[in-house]
Amino acid sequence: MKKTIFMDYQSTTPVDKRVVEAMVPCFTEVYGNSSSRNHQFGWDAEDAVKASRETVATLIGAKESEIIFTSGATESNNLAIFGVAEMYREKGNHIITCATEHNAVLDPCETLEKRGYKVTRLIPKPDGILDLEDLEKAITAETILVSIMYVNNEIGVIQPIAEIGKICRSKGVLFHTDATQAVGKIPVCVEKDSIDLLSMSAHKFYGPKGVGALFVRRRNPRVRLSPLVHGGGQERGMRSGTLNVPGIVGMAKAMELCIQEMPTETARLLALRNRFETQVMGALDYCFINGNKDRRIAGNTSISFAYVEGEGLMMAMPEIAVSSGSACTSSSLEPSHVLKALGVKDELAHSSIRFGFGRFSTEEETDFAALKVVQAVKKLREMSPLYEMVMEGIDLSTVKWTDHH
Amino acid sequence: MAYSEKVLDHYNNPRNVGSLDKTALNVGTGLVGAPECGDVMKLQIQIEGDTIVDAKFRTYGCGSAIASSSLATEWLKGKTVTEALSIKNTDIVQELDLPPVKIHCSVLAEDAIKAALEDIRQKQAGGQQE
Numbered sequence: 001m002k003k004t005i006f007m008d009y010q011s012t013t014p015v016d017k018r019v020v021e022a023m024v025p026c027f028t029e030v031y032g033n034s035s036s037r038n039h040q041f042g043w044d045a046e047d048a049v050k051a052s053r054e055t056v057a058t059l060i061g062a063k064e065s066e067i068i069f070t071s072g073a074t075e076s077n078n079l080a081i082f083g084v085a086e087m088y089r090e091k092g093n094h095i096i097t098c099a100t101e102h103n104a105v106l107d108p109c110e111t112l113e114k115r116g117y118k119v120t121r122l123i124p125k126p127d128g129i130l131d132l133e134d135l136e137k138a139i140t141a142e143t144i145l146v147s148i149m150y151v152n153n154e155i156g157v158i159q160p161i162a163e164i165g166k167i168c169r170s171k172g173v174l175f176h177t178d179a180t181q182a183v184g185k186i187p188v189c190v191e192k193d194s195i196d197l198l199s200m201s202a203h204k205f206y207g208p209k210g211v212g213a214l215f216v217r218r219r220n221p222r223v224r225l226s227p228l229v230h231g232g233g234q235e236r237g238m239r240s241g242t243l244n245v246p247g248i249v250g251m252a253k254a255m256e257l258c259i260q261e262m263p264t265e266t267a268r269l270l271a272l273r274n275r276f277e278t279q280v281m282g283a284l285d286y287c288f289i290n291g292n293k294d295r296r297i298a299g300n301t302s303i304s305f306a307y308v309e310g311e312g313l314m315m316a317m318p319e320i321a322v323s324s325g326s327a328c329t330s331s332s333l334e335p336s337h338v339l340k341a342l343g344v345k346d347e348l349a350h351s352s353i354r355f356g357f358g359r360f361s362t363e364e365e366t367d368f369a370a371l372k373v374v375q376a377v378k379k380l381r382e383m384s385p386l387y388e389m390v391m392e393g394i395d396l397s398t399v400k401w402t403d404h405h
Numbered sequence: 406m407a408y409s410e411k412v413l414d415h416y417n418n419p420r421n422v423g424s425l426d427k428t429a430l431n432v433g434t435g436l437v438g439a440p441e442c443g444d445v446m447k448l449q450i451q452i453e454g455d456t457i458v459d460a461k462f463r464t465y466g467c468g469s470a471i472a473s474s475s476l477a478t479e480w481l482k483g484k485t486v487t488e489a490l491s492i493k494n495t496d497i498v499q500e501l502d503l504p505p506v507k508i509h510c511s512v513l514a515e516d517a518i519k520a521a522l523e524d525i526r527q528k529q530a531g532g533q534q535e
Binding site for chain 2: 307308309310311312315316335345346347350380382383384385386387388396399401402
């Protein structure tokens with residue numbers, strides 16, 4: 001078995017070898033600038049981009065002309081939010097989003113707030129799912145954009161996107177969804193879901209890093225955007241800059257593979273995750289799965305291990321690469337904003353780990369990881385004053401803690 | 406962030422994990438930190454006369470917090486109360502090569518030492534009054 005087991009598939013994924021093969025000719029043979037209109041090299045590159053654009057569009061139920069290639073989902077989210085905010089400023093100044101969004105959505109919204117826009121951050125239900133009534137009530141005559149992610153990157157819950165799309169459409173408000181964790185994992189259709197703008201990133205589905213796309217609806221309604229990047233006018237003027245041909249070809253290939261393999265892969269990942277959860281939850285007390293257990297993608301589980309701290313826990317199991325729900329590893333000592341929005345108590349949010357399962361996860365690895373997690377949690381609980389107190393029957397909420405921060 | 410070798414050593418082989426009888430008159434207990442902040446240290450010392458003869462800890466927190474408290478117990482054993490009071494968080498930072506973001510772990514360890522010593526002082530003051 002490999003030295004370290006990769007269980008951080010939400011952060012990124014390895015590029016599939018079949019994707020690499022599709023990309024290689026674009027570095028050395030089809031190396032033209034797809035904007036060069038007067039020679040064979042340019043035409044060949046343009047053909048490659050066109051074919052990829054068709055693939056990407058088709059796989060999300062869109063038209064070729066509705067795909068804007070970007071450097072990734074962060075740029076796509078920024079372009080969607082700033083682009084709409086500026087273009088529709090006359091119409092209104094209110095944006096609705098959700099407290100559990102990725103920072104690539106929350107930060108642009110916060111920046112807009114400083115520029116005089118109004119932002120509503122909806123608090124989801126404790127299971128992470130948005131309350132549709134809350135959304136309906138939040139929409140005003142000033143609302144120009146609703147931005148709600150498709151699948152949450154920490155807890156994996158799937159939002160009721162089609163219902164949200166329907167509400168936005170009926171109120172005449174544009175609907176953007178950050179589908180970074182959804183594309184390639186679950187079926188996504190911009191028509192069925194009434195989506196006006198959709199962000200995606202290739203490296204989340206076994207494609208290369210540094211390439212992504214923004215779907216921008218052209219009809220019913222026609223969405224207009226102010227560009228962030230100005231220059232040669234590529235991508236219908238919405239995103240200037242020479243196209244990343246190898247990246248784009250790689251993204252299309254990666255998406256194609258995901259869609260082809262989705263039914264079998266989803267079932268396989270679900271089995272692995274269930275196997276993992278059963279083993280871990282069966283061997284340990286005081287563990288909680290975060291988010292709605294039924295409405296979540298197959299390859300994700302976020303578990304809070306009470307009375308042990310996330311960073312310490314990751315250190316106790318160097319054989320598995322995971323991510324903590326706690327942001328303690330960065331300079332901030334704040335636990336995850338996602339878990340906080342769900343109402344998870346701080347001490348449990350500090351004790352949360354996200355486990356990811358993906359294309360190269362195996363049963364053997366899953367069993368090994370579950371064993372390591374159980375061992376590590378037991379070891380740290382032996383060392384934990386909180387676990388000791390709970391075992392003594394002390395109610396931790398009655399203890400007077402000293403706050404040193 | 407990579408951990409220093411000393412942090413890893415204390416983390417992987419923590420010294421003096423456990424508990425002493427918190428009701429004993431010659432045992433001082435310091436409980437510092439808060440679960441919502443992501444770290445809680447319980448540090449206990451046992452004294453004979455003026456000398457610390459045993460020290461134990463339990464810590465909920467990151468690797469650096471566990472290493473800081475483990476190191477603290479190691480240092481406390483054999484020291485007099487006065488010597489123990491002079492242990493500074495900066496000594497722990499230096500010994501463990503803690504990065505700036507982990508300095509609060511050493512502060513917490515110093516607080517735990519002080520709290521345990523204060524507990525014993527109060528207990529003994531109370532004992533004398535009786």
